[in-house]
Amino acid sequence: MxxxxxxxxxxxxxxxxxxxxxxxxxxxxxxxxxxxxxxxxxxxxxxxxxxxxxxxxxxxxxxxxxxxxxxxxxxxxxxxxxxxxxxxxxxxxxxxxxxxxxxxxxxxxxxxxxxxxxxxxxPPLVRSGPVDEARSQTVLAALGLAAEDLVGMAWVDNGPGWIAVELRSAEAVLAVEPMAEHFGGGGGSALGGLALGIVGRWADPAAVGKDVEVRAFFRDGAALLEDPVTGSLNAGLGQWLIAAGRLPSRYVAGQGARVRRDGRVHVEQDGPDLWVxxxxxxxxxxxxxx
The missing domain is CATH 3.10.310.10 (Diaminopimelate Epimerase; Chain A, domain 1)
Structure with missing residues (x-):
């Protein structure tokens, strides 16, 4: 009713x-x-x-x-x-x-x-660790990148199916032009297809007011979407990169610049808990x- x-x-x-x-x-x-x-x-x-x-x-x-x-x-x-x-x-x-x-x-x-x-x-990751070679090649093709462009790649899936890619700089993140034909159908592991996040560090965080730049892509039906600001992806990125020693225990991520947003995500490791x-x-x- x-x-x-x-x-x-x-x-x-x-x-x-x-x-x-x-x-x-x-x-x-x-x-x-x-x-x-x-x-x-x-x-x-x-x-x-x-x-x-x-x-x-x-x-x-x-x-x-x-x-x-x-x-x-x-x-x-x-x-x-x-x-x-x-x-x-x-x-x-x-x-x-x-x-x-x-x-x-x-x-x-x-x-x-x-x-x-x-x-x-x-929340705990439901899938973490390295990405197999065949899927890694698909990820590279989807992002229009070569292996030498990457610092690392890993599963950071806490539900939506995220695979994360670390690039060498924030500028490299902003320059990525994804290719929809490589993403498959749906959007993320829950719905089918790839859900990809990319991250890179800013050389001068004080000048830009953020430590890293993040972007998130997934396909929904025929459309390839870029999410403006993504909490689940930033949670997975923090769990991966803080544990790996490649990001500090507290940092600020920017996201949304390429879709005319200005998001800020605060990430902090506090004992066993990661807060986003x-x-x-x-x-x-x-x-x-x-």
């Missing part, structure tokens, strides 16, 4: 003023919505992700969320985690703990720290009829 449901659209990982990060649509009180309706609404919003808030099934969680792209459901994604937590708190959600929210999603329980910004604890955070700004409040 169709009814009025609260709706919020937020900007995640922007510099604080909104409209420069990654947008997210959040449907509150999504009880009673079936999966087909959720998927149809996500296709209709045409955003990289749309989330649906539900009561938790785990007593340790404050809420449950289902995360949909235009092509299907994901067990976890980073900017939807922060954006949903922000929308839930702003709508009057009361967390069991004063300093954090606990989200239940397809990947399990994800803590979100509440402070000057929101930070999620990176950024600013969230509400842009739209209203109701949807679903």
């Amino acid at each position: 169709v009814r009025h449901r609260a709706f919020t659209q937020v900007d995640v990982f922007g510099p604080g003023s909104g409209l420069a990060g990654n947008p997210l649509a959040v449907v509150h009180d999504a009880d009673g919505l079936d999966e087909a309706t959720m998927a149809a609404f996500a296709r209709w919003t045409n955003l990289s992700e749309t989330t649906f808030l539900l009561p938790p099934t785990d007593p340790r969680a404050d809420y449950r969320v289902r995360i949909f792209t235009t092509g299907g459901e994901l067990p976890f994604a980073g900017h939807p985690t922060l954006g949903t937590a922000h929308a839930w708190l702003e709508a009057g959600g009361r967390a069991r703990h004063t300093d954090r929210v606990v989200q239940e999603c397809g990947a399990g329980l994800v803590p979100v720290r509440v402070g000057e910004r929101l930070d999620f604890a990176a 955070g950024g600013q969230v700004t509400t842009v739209i409040r209203g109701e949807v009829l679903l």
